[in-house]
Amino acid sequence: MAAMTTSLFSYGTLEIPEVMATVTGRKFASTSAVLPDHARFLLHGETYPGIVHSYRAEVEGVLYQDVDRDSLALLDLFEGEFYRRETVHVTTASQQRVTAEAYLVPSDHELLLSQQPWERKHFVAQHLSGFLAYCRTFHGDQTRRLGMNQSAR
Numbered sequence: 001m002a003a004m005t006t007s008l009f010s011y012g013t014l015e016i017p018e019v020m021a022t023v024t025g026r027k028f029a030s031t032s033a034v035l036p037d038h039a040r041f042l043l044h045g046e047t048y049p050g051i052v053h054s055y056r057a058e059v060e061g062v063l064y065q066d067v068d069r070d071s072l073a074l075l076d077l078f079e080g081e082f083y084r085r086e087t088v089h090v091t092t093a094s095q096q097r098v099t100a101e102a103y104l105v106p107s108d109h110e111l112l113l114s115q116q117p118w119e120r121k122h123f124v125a126q127h128l129s130g131f132l133a134y135c136r137t138f139h140g141d142q143t144r145r146l147g148m149n150q151s152a153r
Contacts, residue, residue: 005068007100008075009033009090011040011061012049012118013131014103020064022135023078024071025143033063033090035102041113047127049118050083050105063090063100070148072101077142078135079103082112 008028013019021027039054051059067075076085083103090098105113123131142148 005066006072007098008064008067008072009035009061009088009100009102010064011035011051011059011102013123014075015062015120016124016128017062018128018132019135022132023139024067024074025139026068026071028064028067028071030062030064032093033061033098033100035059035061035088035090038088038104040118042116042118043112044114047123047131050109050113051102052105052107052110052113061090063092063098067101070146073146074139074142074148075103078138082109 008014010020014023017027017030035051036058037053037055038051038059039057040049040051040059042049072085079085082105084106085101086104088100088102088104090100090102092098
């Protein structure tokens, strides 16, 4: 029986392949994609964004394919209680409509978002190095806690 996998739409730090690989310990096939009727903003006082429903807006991001159950468990922990993983429909660069999971900001947390857009270039230049160090620590701590075999990744 094949392992259950899913597609995951990422629009912030996880759209950076190095971050995704550091958090999960895996590399996934990916393609660019767009999520309609959503907008992306920085969280107040943070270096990462959240997305919320926003009519006629769209968010560009990355669609990772065949994300396995262990990786989703790590990602759920990484995203924490602030985000909610929901099913969304994205359109790939080849105009294919795909059902995927994405981490959205629930309406009861929307006030924590600023009106400032998140810019990948700025994040990479100013914050990526420190963020990757955090991700490495997270991955090591959580795989040990969950009893996952790190060497098999």
